[in-house]
Amino acid sequence: MTAKLEGNELVITRVFHAPRELVFKVWSEAEHLRNWWGPKGFELSVAGLDFRPGGYFHYSMQSPDGYQMWAKFVYHEIEASERIVWVTSFSDEEGNVVRAPFSAKYPLEIRNVLTLSENNGTTTITLRGGPINATAEEQSFFTGMFESMKQxxxxxxxxxxQYLAKV
Incomplete structure (x- = not known):
């Protein structure tokens, strides 16, 4: 995996030994997302997924010690097997946007662009994410979290x- 900052955006590239259609599928269906999305060791529960432009993915993540936080994606663009554009935010249980539980300085919304390309049965994904509608302080906080986000x-x-190897 490579990770870098380009301006205000985190850019991550990684190669997976799986066909592009499968990689896209595990990003687009609740039964797959619940098995791999989120911090290591957290249990993901899907409250709802409507995978279409204008749709959403609303979920909670629970740590091993019982701490729970909610988040959601709002999908803006979807090109089957090629590209997904969405805005991520922390949320409450009803899906309302809220501040990150770890800092009031973290931006309310992060725009993400995922692109997938296939070469001989392997898929390269590139994920670009950066704050939108953020203050200078929020932008600075986001870029200051580079190492944490990379990890x-x-x-x-x-x-x-690991999940792709099993499905």
Missing amino acids: GFGATFDQLE
Whole structure:
């Protein structure tokens, strides 16, 4: 996996030994997402998934010690097997956008663009994510979290790799 900051965006690239259609499928269906998305060791519960432009993915994550937090995606663009664009935010149980539980300085919304390309049965994903409608302080906080986000996505994508090997 490679990870870098480009301006205000975190850019992560990783290769998976699975066909692009399968990689796309595990990003687009609740029964798959619950098996790999989120921090390592957390249990993911799906409250709802409506995978279409204008739709959403609303979920909770629970740590081994019982701490629970909610989040959601709002999908903006979907090109089957090629690209997904969504905005991520922390939420409450009803799906309302709320501040991150770990800091009031974390941006309310992060725009993400996932692209998938296939080469001889392997799929390269590139995930670009950065704050939208953020203050200068929120932008600075986001870029200051680079190492933490790199580790977090590394562990999440390790879970994805392990899951792809089983499905």
